[in-house]
Amino acid sequence: MAEEKILIIDDESAICELIQMNLEAGGYSNIKTANDGANAVKTIFEWLPDLILLDLMLPKIDGLSICKQVKNTPQTANIPIIILSAKSRENDIVEGLEAGANDYITKPFSNKILLARIKSQLRNTSNASFDIINYKNLSINFEQRNVKISGITVDLTYSEFEILSIFARHPGKVYTRSQLLALLRGDDGFDIAERAIDVQIVNLRKKLGEYGKYIETIRGIGYRVKEVQDDQTR
Amino acid sequence: MTRRDKLLSFVPLCLAGLVLIAMFLQFLHLIQFNRSYMQEEQSELQIFTKQIIWAIKPILDRKDYVTLNKYCNDFNDDEIRITIRDSKQKIVADSKSKLEFADHNIPKDTADDGVTEQINNYKETVKDKMISYETSIQSASGTYQLQLTISEADVMNTLLKAQYNIILFFIAGFILVLTIALYITLMVKIPFNELQNSATRIAKGDLSETISVPATGILHELAVAISTMAQQLKNQINDLQKLENFRKDFIANVSHEIKTPLTAILSAVEYLENTFQHYNEQEKKCLKIISDQGTRLNALVNDILSLALLESRLSMSSRNFEQFNLTNTISNAVNAFENLPSDNLPQINYTPDNEIILSGDEHLIEQALNNLISNAIKYSQSKIIDIKALQASNTLKIIVQDYGIGIPQEDVARIFERFYRIDKARSRALGGTGLGLAIVKSIVTLHNGTINLETAPNQGCKFVITLPVNE
Structure with missing residues (x-):
């Protein structure tokens, strides 16, 4: 069992739950979820996850701002971020990547691909x-x-x-x-x-x-x- | 020099010409007037002569030359010269010279010289052009010649004195008209040029600057109208921009809203498929149906969004095209298919030779190629797909050709329609949305090109995209 801490941020609780289930099936057990931007930021800085799955369209604080905040704080700058996006705003993805996000996956996504990308990001940090x-x-x-x-x-x-x-x-x-x-x-x-x-x-x-x-x-x-x-x- | 400048300089020239013509006509009129004045003068002389004859006849009858000369000398200050000769052509009286006579009827001998002198003088005076009237008088003492003369120069001088003012007036008028015309031309030209600059700026799409409206002046209304028009345009463009943004936001939102539940559904199904191994056949079939239909719905959403975005771009006048290397784009599209894990994938032939630079939207062209190639893979049952790019002088042809089952003639006309499928059941089974070729057509139309299909049953399909090449 890998002990990496993964934070899932998505305003749709059903998707959060499903990703959590799939990640658990894939061998990751240390998972937390956040349904809005404010909650997400709080969890990131308190819990310091090893990887963040980030939806861009979020209530309160949008995903892009979270991405910038994480990457601009020395404490959290090295946490890999994977953007989950419905690809509706290609510009947002580009902005997210330019703000320091490591990868992006478009919705709907295959769980296998998601797991593979998470694995790759966790391994590549070093x-x-x-x-x-x-x-x-x-x-x-x-x-x-x-x-x-x-x-x-x-x-x-x-x-x-x-x-x-x-x-x-x-x-x-x-x-x-x-x-x-x-x-x-x-x-x-x-x-x-x-x-x-x-x-x-x-x-x-x-x-x-x-x-x-x-x-x-x-x-x-x-x-x-x-x-x-x-x-x-x- | 622009056409307008030519026209504007033509106006003062025309006015000056008109004034010159008027002057010329006036000049002709003056000559005419002078001529008739002379004639009038002559007829006046005639009348005058009759009066003089009536007066001097009794004197001549008496042959009293002294009285005659006295009479004539009364006219000394007049412009008219009266000369009277006797039958021997000898001057006996002249208004401009005094002749001395020994007695009343015989001139002095010494007077002979004087007369000769007078005659010489007379000739001298006659050098000027003269208007003269001659008539003979039959009197008791013989026949006499009466000559009345007026120097034409004298008459002309009087006339010219009167006409001098008219000519002066005309010259002054000419200068005045020319000055006014030049002034008006400049008054029109300067604001006109400014207005033209403004209008050109607006035509180029620069609506940021306001138009300087001359407070007075002949172009005021026009400037106000153009200014209003620019403002109106600005508002309309803003409205259009708002509408376009709204439409894009709407499309983005719809996309997000549909894809979120789809993501959940597909994710849940995948989880179920992977986690439990104990499904019976029916359950497995149901899961596969949910997964396939979810995937199809996603493809459909993507295609509808593509079409909506293409249509909104078709309605915009600016295309925002960039130059790109078509050879690379085709290679990318082909590579994407070659990397697909499929057993019976046909062989895709494309030989990238020389570089072809195209102005357009690279992603859209790649999408069009993708759709054509994936159609050929899905439906043609061909073992080979050939892709070619041919550059002619001002057109570019992209050809995607297969050697499969072909398309029946009755379907060819409708093949680019939305949701039109030749074999509905088969198309759905293969995951098609029915929008692929409609998207290709829209992309080609956006690039001002055309797409044609050459096909016959069992002869394969040849899709030819023809794009215009600028330069």
């Missing part, structure tokens, strides 16, 4: 500390800033390596175009079009060859690296 990531024949060395496929060095530009490292350090986390852009230019504020990111991604995919397909395009939102199960790191 991924950022590795110096080298190996997957099959792909090896990324963050210290030496090089990437090898089957021992052959792949020639990446500065931007491409930055994008690849953020993806590799946070597999499964969805990044919006403007997030990736901010990452590349720091806060200097070069005004590059968001579409420029698409070009970088296309080039990166080409250079990574068969591993390129792990970079997923998420329509209307951004990009993420697909979750891989046999992730060997050292």
Whole structure:
């Protein structure tokens, strides 16, 4: 039995209950639910969950504000947030991701996918500390800033390596175009079009060859690296 | 120089021309007047001559040249010159010179020179153009010639003195008219240009600035009208924006409201399916029906929302299109299907060759491709699906072709209608909503394109999307 604390925030108590039942069936027992924004914020800061499932349309305090509040408080900034959304407001999802949410799932969702995403987020919270990531024949060395496929060095530009490292350090986390852009230019504020990111991604995919397909395009939102199960790191 | 500027400068030119024409006509009239004045003068001379003849006849009868000269000299200050010659063409009396006579009837000998001199003088004076009238007088002492002359220059001078004022008046008028015309032109031109700038701004959709309305001036009403129109437009755009926002909110809310219970239902069914293993066949069937129908309802909600959003975008004039690489989009759409876990998935052929840049909504184009490909997979029973993108000079064709069962001719015309299904039972069983092709058609229409279907039973289907390419 995993002891991770999971907080489910949804104004529909039936959905809260169902998610709780499904998570319990999936092996998570330490679960709390909140039906409105105020209650949710109170629970987050008192209970300090390991993961938050967040609906965006909430009474009292909306999901977006909660997301920002959690990510802007050092105490809670590392808690992964998965947005649950009826996808009615794609902009809200983008805003949520830009506020720091790690992933999003559209309603109605499959319980299996929900469980898989929760698992991936819980596992990946500590991924950022590795110096080298190996997957099959792909090896990324963050210290030496090089990437090898089957021992052959792949020639990446500065931007491409930055994008690849953020993806590799946070597999499964969805990044919006403007997030990736901010990452590349720091806060200097070069005004590059968001579409420029698409070009970088296309080039990166080409250079990574068969591993390129792990970079997923998420329509209307951004990009993420697909979750891989046999992730060997050292 | 704009057309209006040309027109505006044409106005003072026209006015100046009119004034010039009027002046010319007046000039002609003056000449005519002068000519008739001369004629009148001549006839007056005639009458005058008769009066003089009546007066001098008795003097001539007496051959009293001294009295005659006295008489003539009375006219000395007049403009009329009276000259009388005897039958030998010798001047015996002239109003402009004094002739001395020894006795009453014979001129002095010395007077001969004087007369000759006088004649010379006379000739000199005659150099001017003269109006003269000559007549002969039969008197007891012989035949005499009476000549009355007026210098034309004298007459003209008098005339011109009178007409000088008229000409002066005309020149002053000409300058005045030209100045006024130029002033009016400028008065029209400056506010006109300002108004035009304002109107151009409004036409470009910039309704933020107010229009400067000249307080007075000929364009005041027009400026007020345009200003009112801009305000009206602004209000209407605001109303439309409100309506559009309301519609979007409504669509979003409906989506949320329907999907929330759907989420609960599907989640509950999935939980039941996974948690208990002891269902009998009927129970399992029921759970599957709930799950399938829930999934279908979700697909239907998504498709209806897509159509509603497309329609609201079709009613807007601005499309907010961006340029994107169609080759990538098609590759993405194809990849999405290749990753699907299905056993009898047909082979999808697409060779991305050269880059095709299209201006449009990338997501919608991908959705259209998705719908066409998934239709081909679901219904055609074809083993191969070919996708091609062909670029011609100003059109772009996207072709999705299968080699399956095809579509009967009677269905082709209605295939793009909403909820139209060729085989209803089969379509439902495969999870179709009946809206897929209607959405494709709306997407193509939004991009100002057309979609055609070439098909025959057992000959497969060829969907051809034709999109206009700018540049």
